[in-house]
Amino acid sequence: MASPTTEAPPHGDAELLARAADGDRAAFGQLYDRHVRPVYWQAFSVVRDADEAEDITQDVFITTWNKIRAINLVDESALPWLLVTARFTALNARRRALKARHSELDQDMVDDGSSVEDEVEGAQIRAEIDKAVAALSPTDRQLYDLCVVGDHTYELAARELGVSHAVVRNRLSRLRSRLRADLRSMRTI
Numbered sequence: 001m002a003s004p005t006t007e008a009p010p011h012g013d014a015e016l017l018a019r020a021a022d023g024d025r026a027a028f029g030q031l032y033d034r035h036v037r038p039v040y041w042q043a044f045s046v047v048r049d050a051d052e053a054e055d056i057t058q059d060v061f062i063t064t065w066n067k068i069r070a071i072n073l074v075d076e077s078a079l080p081w082l083l084v085t086a087r088f089t090a091l092n093a094r095r096r097a098l099k100a101r102h103s104e105l106d107q108d109m110v111d112d113g114s115s116v117e118d119e120v121e122g123a124q125i126r127a128e129i130d131k132a133v134a135a136l137s138p139t140d141r142q143l144y145d146l147c148v149v150g151d152h153t154y155e156l157a158a159r160e161l162g163v164s165h166a167v168v169r170n171r172l173s174r175l176r177s178r179l180r181a182d183l184r185s186m187r188t189i
Contacts, residue, residue, distance in 0.1 A: 013078040021068045028068075032061055035079050039086045046090035047097075056093055060086045088165070092153035099151070132182040140175050147172055
C-alpha cells in the first residue's frame with residue numbers, strides 16, 4: 001500500500017503578511033494573487049468603471065504594503081481588511097471625481113456669461129460661507145480646508161489631525177449640515 005502524499009498546506013494570510021513584513025516580496029505576491037480579484041470587484045461595485053477599479057486595486061495593495069504591520073486579520077484572513085480598504089478607497093475616489101465634476105460645472109456656470117446679479121449673489125454666498133467657516137472651531141476649520149476645499153481623503157485628514165476616520169466623517173457631516181443651514185437662512189432673508 002502506497003503512503004499518502006502530504007502536500008505542504010498553502011501559506012495562510014498571517015504567515016504571508018509576516019513574511020512580507022520582513023521584506024519577502026514573493027509572500028506579498030502570493031497575498032496579492034490570492035485576494036486581487038475580490039478587491040477589484042469591491043472597488044468596481046463602488047465606482048462602476050473598470051480602469052478606475054484597477055487603479056483603486058493598485059492603491060489598496062500599496063496601502064497594504066505600507067501598513068503591513070498594522071493589518072488586523074479576521075478569522076486568519078486579510079480579505080476583510082482588504083475589502084474595507086478597497087471600499088473606502090473607492091468611495092474617496094468617487095467623492096474626488098464628483099467634486100471635480102461639480103467644480104467643472106461651477107466653472108461652466110461662471111463662463112456662460114452670467115449676469116451682474118448672479119455674480120453679486122455668488123459673492124454674497126461666498127462671503128456667508130467664509131463667515132460660517134470663520135466661526136468654526138480650529139479643528140473643524142482644518143477639516144474644512146483639508147477635505148472640502150482641499151482634496152484630502154477622510155483617511156489622510158484623520159492621519160494628519162491624529163484622529164480616527166469616524167471622527168473625521170462625523171465632524172464633516174455635522175459641518176456640512178451646519179453650512180447648509182446657514183446658507184438656507186441667508187436665502188430666506
